Amino acid sequence: MAAHAYDAIVVGLGAVGAATLYQAARRGARVLGIDQYQPPHDLGSSHGLTRITRLAVGEGDAYVPLVHRSHQIWRELESATGLDIMTTTAGLILGPRDAVAAHHGKPDFVRRTIACAQRHGIAHEVLDAAGIARRYPQFRLRGDELGYWEPQAGFVRPEAAIEAQLRLAGVLGAQLRTGERVLDLEPHAGGWQVRTDRATHVAAQLVLAAGPWIGQLLRDSLGHAWSASFSVHRQVMHWFDAGAGTPAFAPGKFPVFIWKFGDAQEDYMYGFPAVGPGPLALKVATEQYSLSTTPATLEREVSQVEGLAMHGSRVQGRFDIPRAPPLQSRACMYTVTPDSNFVLDELPQWPGVHLASACSGHGFKHSAAVGEALAERVLGRTPTVDLSAFRHARLAAHAYADKQKEIPSFPSGAVTGTIAPQ
Numbered sequence: 039m040a041a042h043a044y045d046a047i048v049v050g051l052g053a054v055g056a057a058t059l060y061q062a063a064r065r066g067a068r069v070l071g072i073d074q075y076q077p078p079h080d081l082g083s084s085h086g087l088t089r090i091t092r093l094a095v096g097e098g099d100a101y102v103p104l105v106h107r108s109h110q111i112w113r114e115l116e117s118a119t120g121l122d123i124m125t126t127t128a129g130l131i132l133g134p135r136d137a138v139a140a141h142h143g144k145p146d147f148v149r150r151t152i153a154c155a156q157r158h159g160i161a162h163e164v165l166d167a168a169g170i171a172r173r174y175p176q177f178r179l180r181g182d183e184l185g186y187w188e189p190q191a192g193f194v195r196p197e198a199a200i201e202a203q204l205r206l207a208g209v210l211g212a213q214l215r216t217g218e219r220v221l222d223l224e225p226h227a228g229g230w231q232v233r234t235d236r237a238t239h240v241a242a243q244l245v246l247a248a249g250p251w252i253g254q255l256l257r258d259s260l261g262h263a264w265s266a267s268f269s270v271h272r273q274v275m276h277w278f279d280a281g282a283g284t285p286a287f288a289p290g291k292f293p294v295f296i297w298k299f300g301d302a303q304e305d306y307m308y309g310f311p312a313v314g315p316g317p318l319a320l321k322v323a324t325e326q327y328s329l330s331t332t333p334a335t336l337e338r339e340v341s342q343v344e345g346l347a348m349h350g351s352r353v354q355g356r357f358d359i360p361r362a363p364p365l366q367s368r369a370c371m372y373t374v375t376p377d378s379n380f381v382l383d384e385l386p387q388w389p390g391v392h393l394a395s396a397c398s399g400h401g402f403k404h405s406a407a408v409g410e411a412l413a414e415r416v417l418g419r420t421p422t423v424d425l426s427a428f429r430h431a432r433l434a435a436h437a438y439a440d441k442q443k444e445i446p447s448f449p450s451g452a453v454t455g456t457i458a459p460q
């Protein structure tokens with residue numbers, strides 16, 4: 039094999055790419071990280087001051103070792119940099135006892151989370167409405183709620199986590215090129231050549247951690263039709279002024295929470311204690327999956343009407359927060375796969391190209407350990423956490439469905455056997 043300037047190039051330095059770059063540099067690899075902007079920035083999926091983390095992961099058991107390992111890494115990063123990265127506040131997941139409310143594509147999310155905690159020996163309590171009200175009188179309940187309470191849950195500060203990992207990666211010898219956009223990828227001398235808008239770089243392996251730009255990057259650089267299996271959805275975070283009641287929402291008094299109201303995916307909100315920097319306010323958000331967007335066409339402005347609609351549809355009647363436009367609202371993007379699970383895999387058609395899409399709305403809490411496992415894989419070592427649940431092959435059926443959509447006159451019954459992703 040030819041010698042390359044780098045063992046690996048990481049494209050995209052958000053949550054996943056920053057973690058991968060840091061972990062590869064920590065293992066002595068010659069690595070280059072490239073980002074089109076100046077991370078941490080507020081143009082992708084990793085901004086907005088807080089991200090929920092919880093150890094019992096109702097999205098699936100394969101995530102549990104990732105979040106455990108990530109918690110260790112967040113603490114190591116805090117010691118190494120002095121930055122404030124993870125705050126343990128406890129977490130509450132609640133919903134109507136008789137609903138099978140889905141979340142992140144998984145039905146009956148509250149009970150799935152309880153079962154996950156039981157299987158993995160994660161400290162927790164199961165609460166009824168009276169138990170929730172005793173612990174957190176800030177929630178105005180209907181009376182039919184079932185709650186999962188986890189003392190080790192809390193939030194991660196995304197911008198600080200990214201900054202810490204990029205700073206340490208640089209100290210460990212990683213090269214960083216920011217304000218540089220990757221345009222093209224080509225096989226080159228047993229490795230890969232990366233052409234950007236400023237230069238050409240060569241490495242043995244590539245990690246594509248382009249977040250919501252992943253579809254565009256795959257299509258433009260590799261002509262990969264399977265990119266249609268990633269959809270991008272605008273999400274909005276709102277910060278509401280709790281007025282004189284703000285101390286009741288302080289960390290220590292108030293948990294991170296996921297609150298389902300009914301069975302539909304979007305019939306819910308989640309939120310955080312009031313933390314700075316900036317005005318102390320209750321941060322809440324919901325999710326929407328009906329409208330898709332792209333990073334280029336995303337509506338980044340959030341209108342007052344949207345803020346008031348969020349208050350009217352979800353906050354009002356559930357918290358004692360006066361009706362008023364939010365102090366602040368920010369748009370962000372989810373990159374969602376058809377089954378809401380991550381894709382962390384080497385592309386079989388392009389050996390040496392590793393696809394790293396860890397989002398579907400729940401990726402941040404896992405990103406430190408995802409980066410570690412990806413770095414280990416790229417360097418030919420056994421990953422600390424097994425990533426085999428996140429192979430791309432499971433999306434083949436969806437790639438096939440995408441193809442059918444593209445060809446309206448597709449004759450029914452004309453296909454036999456399976457169609458592999460392109």
Ligand SMILES: Cc1cc2nc3c(=O)[nH]c(=O)nc-3n(C[C@H](O)[C@H](O)[C@H](O)COP(=O)(O)OP(=O)(O)OC[C@H]3O[C@@H](n4cnc5c(N)ncnc54)[C@H](O)[C@@H]3O)c2cc1C
Pocket residue numbers: 049050051052053054055072073074075077081082083084085086088089090091218219220221247248249250251252255273274275323370371372394395396397398399400401402403404
């Ligand atoms: C509103 C919101 C709330 C969320 N809440 C939670 C939560 O509570 N808990 C949780 O665990 N997760 C949560 N998530 C999910 C989590 O934030 C994401 O999974 C995670 O941030 C994804 O990181 P990423 O590195 O994949 O993408 P990004 O952070 O967007 O990084 C991608 C990077 O690639 C760069 N890039 C792209 N294309 C190119 C190119 N051609 N050349 C150079 N650079 C390029 C971009 O500039 C960007 O910096 C939330 C997400 C959102 C949007």
